[in-house]
Amino acid sequence: MSAAANQATSQHLCHPGEDCSKVPTCGNVANCTDHGICVDYDTCLCDEQWAGDKCDQFSCAALDHCSGHGRCVDIDVCYCEQGWTGSSCVTPDCPAVNQCSRQGDCIGPNVCQCISGYQGLNCSQAQSCPELQECNENGACVTSSEGQKECRCFPGFSGASCDHPDCTEQNNCTNHGSCIEPNLCQCDSGYTGNDCANFSCEALSYCSGHGRCVSFDTCSCDPGWSGGSCSIANCSSKSDCSSQGTCVAPNTCECFPGFQGEDCSEENLPNENPPIFQQDRYDATIPENQPVGTTIITVCANDTDSGRNGEVRYRLVQTGLDDENFAVHPTSGVITSVVEFDFESLEHTSFSIIVEAFDQGVPTLTGTATITINITDQNDNKPVINIPPDTEYNLQTISPIGFHVTIVQATDADRSHDNSKITYGIPSVSPFVSIDATNGSVTVTSALQSGTYLVRVSASDHGSPPKTDERSFRMIVTNVSTNTAPQCPDDQRYEIASHNLTIGSTIATIEADDHDNGPNGNVSYSFKTKAGELANLFSIDPSTGRIYVETEVPQFNDTFSVVSMTVEVRDNAVDSMSCETNVVVVIMAPEFSGTVPDNVFPTTTPLAKTSEPQTTPFDESTAGSTTQPDITTEETESSTVLPTSERASTTKEYEGITSPTTTEDLPVVVEARFRGVMKIVNRGWNDELWDQESNEFKILAAEVQQELNNLFNNSNLGDTFDSAEVTGFS
Numbered sequence: 001m002s003a004a005a006n007q008a009t010s011q012h013l014c015h016p017g018e019d020c021s022k023v024p025t026c027g028n029v030a031n032c033t034d035h036g037i038c039v040d041y042d043t044c045l046c047d048e049q050w051a052g053d054k055c056d057q058f059s060c061a062a063l064d065h066c067s068g069h070g071r072c073v074d075i076d077v078c079y080c081e082q083g084w085t086g087s088s089c090v091t092p093d094c095p096a097v098n099q100c101s102r103q104g105d106c107i108g109p110n111v112c113q114c115i116s117g118y119q120g121l122n123c124s125q126a127q128s129c130p131e132l133q134e135c136n137e138n139g140a141c142v143t144s145s146e147g148q149k150e151c152r153c154f155p156g157f158s159g160a161s162c163d164h165p166d167c168t169e170q171n172n173c174t175n176h177g178s179c180i181e182p183n184l185c186q187c188d189s190g191y192t193g194n195d196c197a198n199f200s201c202e203a204l205s206y207c208s209g210h211g212r213c214v215s216f217d218t219c220s221c222d223p224g225w226s227g228g229s230c231s232i233a234n235c236s237s238k239s240d241c242s243s244q245g246t247c248v249a250p251n252t253c254e255c256f257p258g259f260q261g262e263d264c265s266e267e268n269l270p271n272e273n274p275p276i277f278q279q280d281r282y283d284a285t286i287p288e289n290q291p292v293g294t295t296i297i298t299v300c301a302n303d304t305d306s307g308r309n310g311e312v313r314y315r316l317v318q319t320g321l322d323d324e325n326f327a328v329h330p331t332s333g334v335i336t337s338v339v340e341f342d343f344e345s346l347e348h349t350s351f352s353i354i355v356e357a358f359d360q361g362v363p364t365l366t367g368t369a370t371i372t373i374n375i376t377d378q379n380d381n382k383p384v385i386n387i388p389p390d391t392e393y394n395l396q397t398i399s400p401i402g403f404h405v406t407i408v409q410a411t412d413a414d415r416s417h418d419n420s421k422i423t424y425g426i427p428s429v430s431p432f433v434s435i436d437a438t439n440g441s442v443t444v445t446s447a448l449q450s451g452t453y454l455v456r457v458s459a460s461d462h463g464s465p466p467k468t469d470e471r472s473f474r475m476i477v478t479n480v481s482t483n484t485a486p487q488c489p490d491d492q493r494y495e496i497a498s499h500n501l502t503i504g505s506t507i508a509t510i511e512a513d514d515h516d517n518g519p520n521g522n523v524s525y526s527f528k529t530k531a532g533e534l535a536n537l538f539s540i541d542p543s544t545g546r547i548y549v550e551t552e553v554p555q556f557n558d559t560f561s562v563v564s565m566t567v568e569v570r571d572n573a574v575d576s577m578s579c580e581t582n583v584v585v586v587i588m589a590p591e592f593s594g595t596v597p598d599n600v601f602p603t604t605t606p607l608a609k610t611s612e613p614q615t616t617p618f619d620e621s622t623a624g625s626t627t628q629p630d631i632t633t634e635e636t637e638s639s640t641v642l643p644t645s646e647r648a649s650t651t652k653e654y655e656g657i658t659s660p661t662t663t664e665d666l667p668v669v670v671e672a673r674f675r676g677v678m679k680i681v682n683r684g685w686n687d688e689l690w691d692q693e694s695n696e697f698k699i700l701a702a703e704v705q706q707e708l709n710n711l712f713n714n715s716n717l718g719d720t721f722d723s724a725e726v727t728g729f730s
Contacts, residue, residue, distance in 0.1 A: 030054045033449070049075050056451040063088035073474055074454040079390075083109020097122035117142045117152060129161075138162035156182020170195040190216050204229040224250025238263040257362045260307040271309040271361025275301035277369035284335075285374045288343035296326070299333040301357035301367055309361035317354035317368065326373070328355055335371065343377040344413050350374050377416035379463025385410045387457070391473040394574065397448045398480050405433060408440035410459035410469060419463040427458050427470060432477075448477045478574060485577035486514035486523050486569045493584040495596060501553045501587065507538065508583055510545035512569040520573040528580060532563035534587055540567065547583065559592040 025031075026038035036046035036055035044055050051059035051072075059065065060072035070080040070089035080089035094106035104114035104123035114123035117140035127149070128134065129141035135151035139162035142152050153162035167179035177187035177196035185196050192200035200206065201213035211221040211230035221230035235247035245255035245264035255264035277299060284297035303310040314333045316323045328335050335355070343349060351373045358366040386409050393405055412420040424440040426433075434445045435457055442457070453475045460468040492508060514521045525545040530538070539550040545567070563585045570578035586596050 030056065030449070033451075054450075056449065058452070060088075064090070073452055077454060079474075094122075098124065116140075132161040133163070135162045138165075171197070201229075205231070235263075239265065255308065266307075268308060268362060269306065271305060271359065271363065271365055273304045273309075274365035275303040275312045275357035275359055275367040277301045277355075277357060277367055280369055282369060282371040283374075284371065285376050286337060286341070287376050288341045288378050289380055290337060290340065292338055292340055294337045296335045296337060296373060297371065299328070299335065299355050299357075299369055299371065301333070301369070303357075303359045303365075305359065305361060309359055311360040312357050313360070315356050315358070317356050319354060322351040323353050325351060326353055333357075335373075341375045343375055344381070344415055346375060349376075377414060377419055379414060379419040379461060379465070379467055381413040381419075382467030383410040383412045383422050383459040383461055383469045385457065385459050385469050385471040387471040387473055393473060393475050395444070395448060395475060395477045396480055397450055397477060399444055399448055399477075401444055401446065403444040405442040405444065405475065406473070408435060408442060408457050408459070408471075410440070412461050414461065414463065417462075419461055421462045422459050423462070425458045425460065427456055430455050433475070450477050450479050452476050483516055483520045483571065483573040483575055483577055484514075486512045486571055486579050488512050488567075488569055488579035488581040491582040491584075493586070495586045495588060497588050497590065498553050498556075499590055501537070501549050503549055503552060505549050507547045507549065507585060510540075510547065510567050510569065510581060510583070512545070512579060512581075514571055516571065516573070520571055522572045523569050524572065526568050526570070527565055528568040529566040530563065531565075532561060534561050535563050535565070537587075538563065538565065538585070545569070553587070556587075556589065558589070559594070560586055560588045560596055562586050 024038055024041040024043070026042050026044055028042045029044055032038055032044035032046070033050075033054050033056040035050035036044040039045045044053065046052070046055035046059070048061050049059055051057045051061075058072035058074055058077070060076055060078055062076050063072075063078055066072055066078035066080070067084070067088050067090040069084035070078040073079045078087065078089050080086070080093075083093055085091050085093040092106045092108050092111070094100050094110050094112060096110040097112055100106055100112035100114070101118070101122050101124040103118040104112040107113045112121065112123050114120070117127055119125045119127060127141040127143065129149050129151060132141070132149070132151050135141055135153070136157075138157040139151040139153035141149055144150050151160065151162045153159070156166050158164045158166055165179045165182050165184075167173055167183050167185055169183045170179075170185050173179055173185035173187070174191075174195050174197045176191040177185040180186045185194065187193070187196035187200070189202055190200055192198045192202075199213040199216055199218075201217055201219055203217050204213075204219055207213055207219035207221070208225075208229050208231040210225040211219040214220045219228065219230050221227070224234050226232045226234060233247045233249050233252070235241050235251050235253055237251050238247070238253050241247055241253035241255070242259075242263050242265040244259040245253040248254045253262065253264050255261070258268050260266050260268050278301070279299075282297055282299060286294060286296050299314065301312050301314070303312050313330045314328045315330065316326065316328055325337065325339050325341075326335055327338050333355070335353075353371050353373070354368050355371060356366050356368050358364050395403070395405065408424055410422050410424070412422055414420045423437050424435050425437060426435050431453055432444055432446050432448050433442050433455060435442050440457075440459075442455070454472055455475050456470055456472045458468050458470045460466050489511060494507060496507070510525055512523055512525075514523050524542045525540050526542060527538075527540055530536075533556060534553070537549055537551055537553060538547055540547050547565070547567075565583045565585070566580055567583060568578050568580050570576050588596070
């Protein structure tokens with residue numbers, strides 16, 4: 001770090017009597033990660049938005065440190081624990097109880113305080129008032145101060161059981177109707193209006209729209225109309241249509257076939273010419289999502305005849321295919337939509353309809369035109385990124401540049417090319433990573449620093465205008481772990497009378513050692529395997545390793561019963577490691593008074609109990625350590641199980657001998673291990689032995705197996721076992 005940079009991040013607090021010429025440094029705490037100042041050796045004073053020894057953790061100080069109900073994942077961004085919400089996680093949330101059904105207050109995570117009249121965990125249960133018809137669902141059943149149930153009516157209802165709607169604002173329907181809901185009248189026949197105060201002339205077809213109702217069932221007709229219901233038009237100035245037509249409106253005649261003229265007094269000339277469209281084929285487009293009734297195109301046909309013979313009307317030819325989606329105006333020829341099209345849900349996006357033009361002559365003559373209508377795609381769907389909420393990715397500071405973090409994928413429901421084509425990006429500057437614009441691959445672009453980072457990614461389509469979706473994920477970067485495996489105690493066996501096994505009684509407590517700090521040193525216990533007729537009797541406390549009786553001991557037929565359990569001890573590190581130990585319990589029936597034979601116990605006991613073997617080059621100078629290569633075999637009931645330290649010293653004692661004179665006093669496991677070590681010492685450790693697929697390694701393994709076969713054949717192991725195999729190098 002340069003002197004200038006150090007000066008910018010170091011600000012020593014000099015006390016009286018100190019040598020203030022010495023400027024402290026914070027190299028071991030990443031120089032406060034540029035988010036604070038160095039105030040003493042390896043001691044940082046963090047900026048307000050940062051925390052931690054290295055000032056590399058977000059603090060959310062402005063949000064009251066997430067109110068103790070969440071964790072800070074970015075600058076002033078809290079990720080709330082379940083049951084809390086709000087920017088600072090201070091507001092209790094009740095999603096599991098339907099937000100108290102909006103009939104109570106959420107006073108804690110999924111804890112409701114119901115308002116009067118409601119009860120239950122989610123305040124959804126109203127108090128019951130069957131004697132009051134449950135308030136006719138127009139009020140809430142409550143308990144009065146005198147302890148009596150009564151109805152508290154909703155606004156607009158009254159009565160003991162809330163069965164009377166109130167229409168006082170509508171003058172109680174003016175006595176010409178019934179109040180059916182609060183301030184809603186159902187008028188009697190002949191009356192209308194909000195308060196039923198107006199006459200309707202309902203029995204007179206509401207004066208046919210050509211007059212006004214002036215009294216009960218009495219119409220006053222508009223000029224040109226007559227009759228009790230104002231339904232008769234007056235065509236007196238048109239000679240009453242010469243009795244050769246119908247008066248359809250004041251002074252408007254509709255002539256019978258064969259007649260024409262304003263008063264239908266003229267006979268039609270011969271209908272000689274059909275209507276002819278200006279085009280045989282029309283092409284039109286309409287964007288999706290347009291409202292019903294949108295004008296698409298106007299067609300036009302001409303008829304050279306005069307009079308009614310030349311009057312043109314339009315209609316759709318019913319083909320049963322596409323015509324149900326469109327309509328044509330009979331006189332103007334305007335074609336409109338009768339549905340709202342969704343491009344993505346259409347089986348086909350091009351429609352063909354036939355419009356027919358026909359005249360009013362006798363006989364009627366027609367002409368047709370074909371109209372092709374294409375529906376075009378609009379960019380009405382934005383891309384949807386498939387990153388679930390709370391997504392996290394764990395990386396280590398040694399992850400190299402180019403390391404693949406994840407692939408962001410998005411889908412766009414639009415079907416056209418540009419509207420569905422997606423480009424990926426990172427909207428704001430994101431430390432350490434970038435995203436491929438085409439395939440969404442997120443990779444590391446610079447050296448990682450430990451901490452939690454919020455990465456926001458985007459997916460945009462190529463529509464006009466483009467639509468974009470954004471999602472975030474957390475990237476948790478940790479330092480390279482120095483975790484070591486826990487150390488398990490030696491295998492144990494117990495002989496217990498069945499009457500001493502009571503529910504809750506302790507059989508044994510497994511105590512493993514783990515010298516790591518923090519989560520790496522916290523271990524949990526579990527059964528990896530359990531075998532035996534009464535195996536389900538026992539459980540283990542995951543935090544203490546206590547093996548105890550969980551259920552009552554049943555009757556069993558044998559004089560004793562054996563339960564074999566393998567206990568796994570695992571630490572809580574990110575790259576967790578484990579060890580194993582075996583516990584054998586012999587449960588003796590009350591009448592059993594003999595000796596349990598040795599051959600009932602398991603015959604396989606691992607020498608080393610670690611989570612995974614570590615291959616280490618052999619060095620004669622370290623031959624006495626317990627991390628040298630191990631070769632194990634199955635033990636017989638007559639072999640001696642040595643503690644780990646004794647095995648190591650026994651092996652070390654013979655490692656200096658190139659050809660031992662006798663191995664009769666060696667336990668089988670130690671002798672096999674000793675011979676394997678000798679084979680490695682005599683051959684020498686080559687780099688090829690790191691690769692278990694190399695010929696060098698395979699030759700060594702074959703030679704060690706041969707030594708083991710010789711040992712097996714010269715012992716009494718064949719009475720119990722079929723063969724012995726090298727289980728591995730560790």
